[in-house]
Amino acid sequence: MKQTLLTLFAFAICTQTPGVHAAEGYPSKPVHLVVPFSAGGIGDTIARIVSAPLSEQLGEPVIVENRPGGDGLVGTQWVSRSEPDGYTVLQVSTPLTINMVMRTKPRYDLTRDFEPVGCAVRSTLVLVVPASAPSHSVADLVAFAKTKPQGLSFGSGAVGSVGHLSGELFSQAAGIHTLHIPYKGESAVVPDLVSGRLDFSFASQPEALQGVAAGQMRALAVSSLQRVPTFPDLPTMTEAGFKGFDPSSNYGYMVPANTPLPVAKKLNEAISRVISQPAVQERFRLLGLTPNACAPDGWSSIVKAEIARWGPVVKAANVHAD
Incomplete structure (x- = not known):
């Protein structure tokens, strides 16, 4: 019996040691932060804001690596097949959850x-119309839509983008007909919107700020549950009559399954410290992003909630990527 207990104790120590030891020695080489989209986009910008201070926190270089393709599919699959040791980290954003349900x-x-691993930031969209449009509120836009049997047109940077599905969600909630026009990137939407060839769009805050400041767009509401500092006088969609309308884009981090939990915890602590730095928060706010550090279970809950949110919207709009 004594020998059996000693054997079981030794087995327990051995099974726990790899994860503990991995965390104690982690990291001992560069960490690759994979962005599954092209360089130059908002996701790439977020990763590069985070990478330098994260390198300081971890004591090893954090290398941003862009692996675009398939609306995030290529890079995401590559990370999922990587060694689960904490040296390959995926930057996850709402388009990846949408890609799943499509x-x-x-x-x-x-x-x-x-x-x-944990959360980073949230990106709130802004419902905008051309400056020449007759609509000065969300209610005006809905009323205008109901005078046009053929429906309103709206644009986004891609089929299945957050801007696209925000427009579909708005159309479903308002009970109006709309036609989605996809473009190659959000910036390509702007000329047709400001010229009046499009009736509305759910734009990123930087695009909306620039368009409003230039007198080319009119902002009607923000897509978050709370008002945002960049547009403090602008109502939320909930305030405009669409209760619970909150299709913001969330950004956070994940590692391959079976990565030792102590390693994921160490990464979370380092990222949370980075997100809490005033200089980092200011850089995010200038981009219209809301810092949003959270624990691993909090990030897991957000991802699951997004999958549950977008599934019905995709189905009702008959949007698919197969």
């Missing part, structure tokens, strides 16, 4: 193939 047979599962 496919009959998803190529990855954020809730199964990855371990959550």
Whole structure:
């Protein structure tokens, strides 16, 4: 009996040691932060804001690596197949959850193939119309839509983008007809919106700020549950009559499944310290982003909530990527 107990104790020590030891020695080489989209976009910008102070926190270089393709599919799958040792980190954003629900047979599962690390920021969209449009409020826009049997047109940077599905969600909630026009990137939407060829758009805050300041756009509401500092006088969609309308884009981090939990915890602590730095927060706010550090379980809850949110919207709008 004594020998059996000693054997079991030794086994328990051995099974726990790898994770503990991995965290104690982690990191001992560069960490790769994978952005599954092209360089130059908002996600790439967020990663580069985070990477330098994160390198200081971890004591090793954090290298931003862009692996675009398939609306995030290529980079996401690559990370899921990487060694689960904490040296390959995926920057996850709302388009990746949308990509999942747009496919009959998803190529990855954020809730199964990855371990959550933590949140970074939220990006709130702004409902905008051309400056020449007759609508001065969300109610005006809905009333205007109901005078046009053919519906209103709206643009976004891509099929399945947050801007696209925000427009679909608004159309469904308002009971109006709309036609989505996809473009190659959000900036390509702007000329057709300001000229009046499009009736509305859900724009990023930087695009909305620039358009409003130039007198080319009129902002009607923000897509978050709370008002935002960049547009303090602008009502939320809830205040405009669309209770619970909150299709903001969330950004955070994950590592491959089976990464030792102590390693994921160490990463979370380092990222949380970075997000709490005043200089980092100011850089985010200048981009219209809201710093939003959270624990791994908080990030997991956000991802699951987004999957639950966008599934019905995608189905009702008949949007798919198969």
